Amino acid sequence: MTPIGVLVSGRGSNLAALIDRTRLPACPFDIACVVSDNPAAGALTLARDAGIPAFVHEKLPGMKKREYEREIVERLRAHGVRVVALAGFMRILGETLLSAFPGRVLNIHPSLLPAFPGLHAQEQAHAAGVRYAGCTVHLVDAGTDTGPILDQACFRIPEGLTAQDLSLRILEHEHRLYPQALARFCRHELALVDGRVRSWSPLAPLRPVWEAFSATHFAREAPAAPVPGRPRVAVSACLCGFPCRYDGDGRFLPRLIDGLAQVDVFPVCPEVLAGLGVPRPRIQFENETEAAPEQAPVIRDEHGVEVTAGLLAAADRIAGWCVEREVRVAFLKENSPSCGTLRVPCRGRRVPGPGPLATRLMKAGVRVFTEENFDAGLLTLGTSFIPSPEPWEQTPSREPGKDENSL
Numbered sequence: 284m285t286p287i288g289v290l291v292s293g294r295g296s297n298l299a300a301l302i303d304r305t306r307l308p309a310c311p312f313d314i315a316c317v318v319s320d321n322p323a324a325g326a327l328t329l330a331r332d333a334g335i336p337a338f339v340h341e342k343l344p345g346m347k348k349r350e351y352e353r354e355i356v357e358r359l360r361a362h363g364v365r366v367v368a369l370a371g372f373m374r375i376l377g378e379t380l381l382s383a384f385p386g387r388v389l390n391i392h393p394s395l396l397p398a399f400p401g402l403h404a405q406e407q408a409h410a411a412g413v414r415y416a417g418c419t420v421h422l423v424d425a426g427t428d429t430g431p432i433l434d435q436a437c438f439r440i441p442e443g444l445t446a447q448d449l450s451l452r453i454l455e456h457e458h459r460l461y462p463q464a465l466a467r468f469c470r471h472e473l474a475l476v477d478g479r480v481r482s483w484s485p486l487a488p489l490r491p492v493w494e495a496f497s498a499t500h501f502a503r504e505a506p507a508a509p510v511p512g513r514p515r516v517a518v519s520a521c522l523c524g525f526p527c528r529y530d531g532d533g534r535f536l537p538r539l540i541d542g543l544a545q546v547d548v549f550p551v552c553p554e555v556l557a558g559l560g561v562p563r564p565r566i567q568f569e570n571e572t573e574a575a576p577e578q579a580p581v582i583r584d585e586h587g588v589e590v591t592a593g594l595l596a597a598a599d600r601i602a603g604w605c606v607e608r609e610v611r612v613a614f615l616k617e618n619s620p621s622c623g624t625l626r627v628p629c630r631g632r633r634v635p636g637p638g639p640l641a642t643r644l645m646k647a648g649v650r651v652f653t654e655e656n657f658d659a660g661l662l663t664l665g666t667s668f669i670p671s672p673e674p675w676e677q678t679p680s681r682e683p684g685k686d687e688n689s690l
């Protein structure tokens with residue numbers, strides 16, 4: 284569960300849509316607090332009625348932007364906020380706020396950006412006579428509505444629509460788009476990679492595992508207790524649907540998940556725990572603190588290879604959870620820098636032998652398998668695996684020329 288802070292200035296209809304989303308099952312975020320720069324904002328009442336802590340931070344005359352934003356940052360941090368959502372917050376954010384939540388401030392804008400940034404976007408669109416309108420959820424940068432676009436919703440404008448009706452139509456789309464985009468962002472399905480927004484959606488069979496994975500690991504919480512009486516299996520997140528793996532060369536995930544249908548899957552991923560939620564292990568590994576990578580604390584693992592202290596602490600923590608939950612078998616990604624049996628350190632040479640997590644699990648009596656020998660792991664669990672045909676094997680082969688002659 285990602286705690287979000289919502290910044291508002293006005294009536295708060297987008298805030299209301301976000302609150303509604305938190306009441307649906309499997310919402311990956313909750314609203315930790317609401318901050319308004321306007322004491323008369325209707326959004327404050329909405330928040331308080333929903334039992335959400337709500338605060339007013341007015342920018343008093345003579346107050347420096349830096350000081351003002353520092354107050355807000357302190358408030359958000361005091362409530363454990365990890366992601367900030369602007370919902371009609373009528374201020375341009377400065378360096379203090381943006382650097383406190385790097386790449387984690389979202390905004391909703393009532394136009395199809397980059398068209399019509401700034402104030403009165405709906406009126407601008409109406410006056411321009413555009414045929415399509417919509418709204419945009421984007422990451423916030425130092426400019427005005429210029430940050431990377433996460434998602435958009437768009438519709439054709441009916442003939443003769445007034446500017447006021449156009450605003451209402453756009454708002455309806457905002458109320459659907461913002462909660463959805465925020466949920467996807469918190470599940471790390473939308474992420475900024477090398478300056479571009481990448482969108483990823485798990486396959487349907489992977490969805491429950493992915494949900495469990497993000498609900499626990501991105502929020503740095505212990506995974507939920509497994510169902511009593513079912514075999515317990517730990518699966519490294521890279522194998523159970525983590526984007527880095529999914530985009531990679533080996534596509535073992537759907538097979539693995541099919542095979543594990545009868546067991547309680549317990550997703551684990553030390554890279555994510557060690558990092559700060561950036562969905563790429565290599566980046567997380569090196570950026571495990573907000574300090575420069577070279578300043579991250581480095582210690583040696585059992586093979587004498589340098590790894591970050593946070594990563595080893597994460598492996599300890601996961602192994603502890605597995606023992607507490609009586610996990611019997613673990614499937615770990617073989618070439619992971621941290622968990623697999625053949626360690627590929629980010630700094631230094633490839634070292635044969637069990638990685639830190641595998642070592643800890645084996646010491647605790649957990650049988651460890653990798654993607655290469657997971658069939659043996661399934662046998663150990665007494666669960667069978669029937670490979671489903673690849674999609675191209677299901678497609679009836681087309682005889683050349685047949686279709687053309689069929690009429």
Ligand code: GRF
Nearest residue numbers: 293294295296297371391393
């Ligand atoms: C919305 O139109 C949003 O796109 C813009 O400010 C307005 C806020 O409306 N950023 P509300 O306070 O959420 O009703």
